[in-house]
Amino acid sequence: MHYVSTRGSAPVLGFADTVLAGLATDGGLYVPEIWPAAPQHISGDYARLAADVMSPYIGDEISADALASLCTAAYATFRDPRVTPLVPLEQGHWMLELFHGPTLAFKDVALQFLGKLFDHLLESRDERITIVGATSGDTGSAAIDGVKNCSRVKIVILYPHGRVSDVQRRQMTTVNSPNVMTLAIDGTFDDCQDLVKAMFNHAEFRERHRLSAVNSINWARIMAQVVYYFSAIQQVAANGESIGNGVSFSVPTGNFGNVLSGWIAKQMGAPIRHLVVGSNSNDILTRFFETHEMRARDVVPTLSPSMDIQVSSNFERLLFEMNGRDGGLTTEQLQRFRSAGAFAVEADQYETWLAPTFRAARCDDAQTAAMIRDVFESTGQMIDPHTAVGVLGGRTHQEDGVPMVTLATAHAAKFPDAVERATSRRPELPAHMADLFDRPERVTRVANDLAAVEAEVAALSGL
Numbered sequence: 001m002h003y004v005s006t007r008g009s010a011p012v013l014g015f016a017d018t019v020l021a022g023l024a025t026d027g028g029l030y031v032p033e034i035w036p037a038a039p040q041h042i043s044g045d046y047a048r049l050a051a052d053v054m055s056p057y058i059g060d061e062i063s064a065d066a067l068a069s070l071c072t073a074a075y076a077t078f079r080d081p082r083v084t085p086l087v088p089l090e091q092g093h094w095m096l097e098l099f100h101g102p103t104l105a106f107k108d109v110a111l112q113f114l115g116k117l118f119d120h121l122l123e124s125r126d127e128r129i130t131i132v133g134a135t136s137g138d139t140g141s142a143a144i145d146g147v148k149n150c151s152r153v154k155i156v157i158l159y160p161h162g163r164v165s166d167v168q169r170r171q172m173t174t175v176n177s178p179n180v181m182t183l184a185i186d187g188t189f190d191d192c193q194d195l196v197k198a199m200f201n202h203a204e205f206r207e208r209h210r211l212s213a214v215n216s217i218n219w220a221r222i223m224a225q226v227v228y229y230f231s232a233i234q235q236v237a238a239n240g241e242s243i244g245n246g247v248s249f250s251v252p253t254g255n256f257g258n259v260l261s262g263w264i265a266k267q268m269g270a271p272i273r274h275l276v277v278g279s280n281s282n283d284i285l286t287r288f289f290e291t292h293e294m295r296a297r298d299v300v301p302t303l304s305p306s307m308d309i310q311v312s313s314n315f316e317r318l319l320f321e322m323n324g325r326d327g328g329l330t331t332e333q334l335q336r337f338r339s340a341g342a343f344a345v346e347a348d349q350y351e352t353w354l355a356p357t358f359r360a361a362r363c364d365d366a367q368t369a370a371m372i373r374d375v376f377e378s379t380g381q382m383i384d385p386h387t388a389v390g391v392l393g394g395r396t397h398q399e400d401g402v403p404m405v406t407l408a409t410a411h412a413a414k415f416p417d418a419v420e421r422a423t424s425r426r427p428e429l430p431a432h433m434a435d436l437f438d439r440p441e442r443v444t445r446v447a448n449d450l451a452a453v454e455a456e457v458a459a460l461s462g463l
């Protein structure tokens with residue numbers, strides 16, 4: 001499989017080079033040259049399913065046996081043998097629990113795999129890398145956990161100071177591995193993301209420190225997330241539900257990575273009807289689906305901080321598709337967005353690419369709290385604020401005869417304050433994390449300044 005950049009002027013790469021590069025040299029994101037069909041007969045446990053769904057994207061760059069072992073090792077770290085279990089919520093509406101990995105959020109599904117994948121690829125090339133990433137909370141801890149035991153990887157994670165939950169922060173700052181550094185930036189998540197992009201665009205720095213990315217611009221993460229859409233559909237069918245009209249998914253959305261993986265599953269032939277894009281009050285995507293215009297506003301903090309985002313970086317991959325895979329056109333549109341703060345898509349693009357599949361919903365903090373309370377009162381299940389946004393979207397767009405699956409993206413105990421306020425009960429951390437608040441923290445506070453951040457990265461990289 002070959003990979004092309006959404007901006008059209010970076011070199012075409014194979015799978016391993018795409019994964020190790022992260023961002024393309026022209027500032028674009030890598031996508032496969034074609035969307036392959038899913039293998040006809042997929043069955044077996046999650047690790048087997050993962051190897052089957054991902055193998056067309058990897059081709060012969062990793063042997064079938066090696067890929068199977070990577071998947072087995074990655075998914076052995078999950079506390080539920082089904083890895084992503086489906087649980088009933090209400091009539092015709094299910095939740096896919098994606099939070100049984102080490103850091104209690106869906107990003108573990110991709111990042112446990114990515115850590116193993118990096119080790120494998122770097123070992124065979126005798127190379128080393130420094131990962132830099134921005135996080136609005138969950139990516140950072142999941143990325144750190146995924147690579148903390150890798151001998152060939154160093155990792156620097158930037159997060160917005162004071163804007164992630166205590167649990168999220170401690171999951172990053174209490175990992176005591178010499179290859180891990182956390183930086184608290186005086187700014188928003190978008191500032192962190194801009195700093196990371198600026199380091200990647202600084203060619204000399206990028207080369208010297210062999211920078212790589214694990215935020216959701218990395219193709220391997222998007223690819224690994226495609227798997228659980230297939231798993232969900234299998235589990236819905238195994239519960240005796242008809243999937244003849246397809247299955248719809250409601251996806252709490254920030255950077256658009258998770259929901260894009262659903263769109264890709266659909267391109268591969270999965271019977272997916274609608275993908276509901278759920279946003280909190282940072283509703284740039286909801287407004288986009290209403291007005292066909294992407295227009296940025298300032299970020300406001302909400303109960304679901306992992307979705308406090310105004311620029312959804314993975315939307316670029318869909319935009320490239322909508323532009324008939326014209327990288328020049330995509331570059332122009334994104335430049336307009338940068339300079340004017342807005343761009344629009346044509347009516348025919350909207351009708352062809354978006355209207356048949358995507359639905360949108362917004363859920364403010366009051367609705368989020370009400371949803372957490374309502375689900376607790378009617379089912380006894382505690383859901384986290386991100387999942388609550390998804391449940392509202394799922395209820396809004398549910399149709400008769402079409403099973404709806406809301407992706408439960410985090411464990412309630414990751415956001416205990418919001419959940420306790422809504423339910424009067426405090427969700428408990430699972431046993432393996434019970435001493436999280438007793439562990440010492442290691443973190444460096446840094447100004448929103450490229451030179452200051454680069455100095456920290458250079459100190460860790462040692463090159």
Ligand SMILES: *Cc1c(COP(=O)(O)O)cnc(C)c1O
Binds near residue numbers: 252255
């Ligand atoms: C990252 C995250 C999201 C948003 O996912 P995207 O792929 O960025 O759209 C939603 N919920 C939780 C809990 C997350 O950690």
